Amino acid sequence: MDFNLTEQQEMFQRQVRRFAENELTPVVDIMDKENNYPFEIRPKLAAMNLLGIPFDPKYGGAGADHVCLVLAMEEVAKVLAPMAISMQVGNVTCDRFNKLGTEKQKQEYMIPICENKKVVCFAFTEPDTGSNPKMITTRAKWIGDGYVISGTKRFITHGTFAHASLIFAKDDDGDISLFIVETDRPGFSIDKKMDKLGLRGTELCDLIMEDVKIPEENVLGGKGGKFDALKDAMTIGKMCLSAQCVGLMQASLDEAIKYSMHRMHFDEPIFDLQAIHWLLAEMACGLEAARWLTYRAAFLKDQEINTLKDMAIAKLFATQTAVDVCRWGMQVHGAYGISKEYKIERL
Numbered sequence: 001m002d003f004n005l006t007e008q009q010e011m012f013q014r015q016v017r018r019f020a021e022n023e024l025t026p027v028v029d030i031m032d033k034e035n036n037y038p039f040e041i042r043p044k045l046a047a048m049n050l051l052g053i054p055f056d057p058k059y060g061g062a063g064a065d066h067v068c069l070v071l072a073m074e075e076v077a078k079v080l081a082p083m084a085i086s087m088q089v090g091n092v093t094c095d096r097f098n099k100l101g102t103e104k105q106k107q108e109y110m111i112p113i114c115e116n117k118k119v120v121c122f123a124f125t126e127p128d129t130g131s132n133p134k135m136i137t138t139r140a141k142w143i144g145d146g147y148v149i150s151g152t153k154r155f156i157t158h159g160t161f162a163h164a165s166l167i168f169a170k171d172d173d174g175d176i177s178l179f180i181v182e183t184d185r186p187g188f189s190i191d192k193k194m195d196k197l198g199l200r201g202t203e204l205c206d207l208i209m210e211d212v213k214i215p216e217e218n219v220l221g222g223k224g225g226k227f228d229a230l231k232d233a234m235t236i237g238k239m240c241l242s243a244q245c246v247g248l249m250q251a252s253l254d255e256a257i258k259y260s261m262h263r264m265h266f267d268e269p270i271f272d273l274q275a276i277h278w279l280l281a282e283m284a285c286g287l288e289a290a291r292w293l294t295y296r297a298a299f300l301k302d303q304e305i306n307t308l309k310d311m312a313i314a315k316l317f318a319t320q321t322a323v324d325v326c327r328w329g330m331q332v333h334g335a336y337g338i339s340k341e342y343k344i345e346r347l
């Protein structure tokens, strides 16, 4: 066993940390307070190779590994979690093209996604199903020279500005296929963007498809059998989400330590009180456990081992623990924990 990051991974981590602190700090309020997306950041994400981290440079990727992907997610989420979700969309959609795409589709989509010339969103959730994607009702009807797609996709990140969407739909046989649907096709529309509690500014909306005609070449990975492709894509999503939770927890712990060192009670900083030590200790334990579950899952992915279970474990633990850790961080801040003047409120 070797728990060390390689020199390349450490260098990448340092670069993303610097990028996040310098470039993302100034746009926090645009996302969090205004619920808007700071589009000026996208060319910078592309220049840093953050939209396609574990992919071959010949398809626009950074040529790094999945450990680098989680390190980047963690560093970005520490500063601005919704921007990490934004990176996740680039990486997850690239991953589908990489796994399932023809050479032409890879050229047509992966390179432009990585260079921020195209934005592709990823859509399986519907008004009546999220947790059980086998129940999706979006239809793809074969019409001899292509398909007609009809249905609604809900909670789609980047839905308001994507050039195309990867749509999971049921074909005439009731089997799930995956389709590339360009958003400027007749019959394609979007609903208003959602105002939401957290992870704001990600341009989340419904996609509405009313008899959208697409050519046969827009099928990704051949007809049928794409439930497994969806599960596989979700394992990468889970890995990214776990890493974002690690970033949130690290930020919460940093904020709690900083605050407790300055907040005075009876002439001593509350940092010196044992009750605060206990909270900080619980936070540090949860953070480290979630971090290593996440890094290990990414490491296994890089060994091309089936990580379905490991990603699910990492996500379950990291998401639940992140809620606890951020709540404890708020406790350390007392009433200031709910003030928008303090970062812990957003975390």
Ligand SMILES: Cc1cc2nc3c(=O)[nH]c(=O)nc-3n(C[C@H](O)[C@H](O)[C@H](O)COP(=O)(O)OP(=O)(O)OC[C@H]3O[C@@H](n4cnc5c(N)ncnc54)[C@H](O)[C@@H]3O)c2cc1C
Residues within 6 Å of the ligand: 121, 122, 123, 124, 125, 128, 129, 130, 131, 132, 154, 155, 156, 157, 158, 199, 204
């Ligand atoms: C910030 C954000 C971004 C998102 N971005 C995207 C995106 O880009 N693309 C996309 O396709 N989707 C996206 N989603 C949607 C997300 O994938 C769904 O919210 C998720 O799959 C859960 O579905 P649901 O919300 O319909 O919940 P439901 O499936 O309706 O679940 C409701 C509750 O019931 C529980 N439940 C469900 N089934 C069971 C069961 N069998 N046993 C026990 N309990 C159960 C759930 O745990 C949950 O507590 C996004 C969601 C969020 C919050």
